[in-house]
Structures are given as C-alpha cells and as structure tokens.
Amino acid sequence: MKRVFCPKCDHQITFDEKKYEDGQVVPMVCPACASQFKIKIGRKVVRNKTGEEKEVREADFSCGSIVVIENAFAFKQELPLAMGENVVGRRNKDTDGVNVEIITSDPSMGRKHCVITVKENKEGGLDYFLRDFPSLTGTFLRNELLGDRETVRLEDGDVITLGATTFILRTAGSKHEEENL
Ligand SMILES: [Zn+2]
Numbered sequence: 386m387k388r389v390f391c392p393k394c395d396h397q398i399t400f401d402e403k404k405y406e407d408g409q410v411v412p413m414v415c416p417a418c419a420s421q422f423k424i425k426i427g428r429k430v431v432r433n434k435t436g437e438e439k440e441v442r443e444a445d446f447s448c449g450s451i452v453v454i455e456n457a458f459a460f461k462q463e464l465p466l467a468m469g470e471n472v473v474g475r476r477n478k479d480t481d482g483v484n485v486e487i488i489t490s491d492p493s494m495g496r497k498h499c500v501i502t503v504k505e506n507k508e509g510g511l512d513y514f515l516r517d518f519p520s521l522t523g524t525f526l527r528n529e530l531l532g533d534r535e536t537v538r539l540e541d542g543d544v545i546t547l548g549a550t551t552f553i554l555r556t557a558g559s560k561h562e563e564e565n566l
Contacts, residue, residue: 388463391415392422395476395488397462402426448503448511449559451485451545451552458549459489466503472518473547474498493548495520501539501554511557513539522548 387402396417405411407427414421448466451473455461464485475494476486483497498520506512516536517524524531525546531537539545541556 389413389424391418391420393420394418397460397488446555447557449513449554449556451501451554453487453489453550453552456491456550458491459487462488463555466501466513468503468505471501471503472497472499473501474518487547487550487552489550491548491550493522494550495522495547498547499524499545502536513554513556515539515543515545520547 386399388397388399390397394415394417396415398413398415400411400413405426409426410423411426412421412423446463446465448468450463450465453459453462453464464487467484471484472482473485474480474483474487474497475491476483476488477496480496485501487494495518497518499518500516502514502516504512504514514536515524515526515531515538516534517531519533526537526539527544528546539554539556541554541559543554545552545554
C-alpha cells in the first residue's frame with residue numbers, strides 16, 4: 386500500500402499500488418475535500434487540475450513508524466520514521482525542521498513537540514529513544530510525563546501522548562495491519 390497527500394488539503398490517501406502498472410496515471414479524488422488530481426505510479430510527482438506539479442512523499446516504513454489514534458482533532462494516520470532524529474509535531478506548512486508531521490487541529494500539540502531518535506544497535510537492529518522537544522504541554526510515555534532533558538528508550542507498541550493526541554510506536558519489522566488503517 387502507498388500513501389499520497391492531497392495537494393489541496395493535505396489529507397492522507399492510501400491506495401494499493403499493486404493494482405497498477407509502473408508509469409500508469411491514476412486519477413484520484415480526495416475523500417476529504419473532493420479535489421481531483423492525478424498520480425503517476427512509480428513517480429513521486431503529482432499533477433493537479435491546473436497543471437501544477439507537486440512532490441508526493443511516499444511512505445517508507447523500513448525504520449518503523451508512529452500510528453496516530455483518531456480523535457476529535459485528527460483522523461488515524463501512520464507516519465514513517467527515519468534514521469537519526471525525527472522531530473514530531475503538528476503539521477504546519479510554515480514550520481521547517483519537522484520530520485514527522487501529524488495532521489491535526491489539536492491546539493495542545495506543539496509544532497515541534499518531541500523527538501524520536503532511531504539508531505542502529507550492535508545486533509544490527511534499531512533502537513528507539515524519546516525526548517521532549519521541549520514543548521509547552523510535555524511529552525508522556527505510558528501516561529508518565531518525561532522530565533526535562535530526560536531521554537527514554539522506546540519499545541514496539543509504546544503509547545506516547547502529546548497534548549490531546551496519542552500515538553503508538555511501530556518499530557521496524559513489526560507487523561502492520563494496513564487494512565485497519
Ligand atoms: Zn483534499
């Protein structure tokens with residue numbers, strides 16, 4: 386499965402790329418704003434109705450991901466992590482330096498709220514660490530507030546809360562139930 390972002394409203398759309406051939410142009414309709422646009426399979430660029438091209442961020446889950454639980458402010462979304470520091474926060478087009486952008490209207494989540502660091506360990510696996518960015522409302526792991534400058538190690542399935550928003554860590558190689566997204 387692949388994900389694309391609506392060029393108009395940034396809604397995340399999931400589709401099965403295996404149904405299409407490489408190079409095929411697929412028309413999409415955003416379920417959130419009904420905007421129509423096209424994507425070309427195998428390319429990272431979409432073209433909208435006015436002919437404007439926009440890069441599509443394809444999700445790569447090889448370094449793990451976070452699964453944001455649906456709430457009053459956001460729909461359920463899975464966002465990939467990368468090696469090194471991942472700054473997690475509320476998506477805002479004007480904020481740079483955020484790698485993991487949660488699309489939400491949650492006012493208690495900072496634009497830069499916490500940092501998840503992904504490091505390779507001696508066994509060739511990946512270790513995950515969490516710290517507060519720092520944020521105004523703090524970062525909670527399993528309902529416990531992280532201290533100033535505290536860095537904690539994360540395990541698969543850990544529950545992290547930023548403001549009114551909760552997400553779950555999926556480490557690399559953990560099973561995804563894509564159909565449930
Ligand atoms: Zn849209």
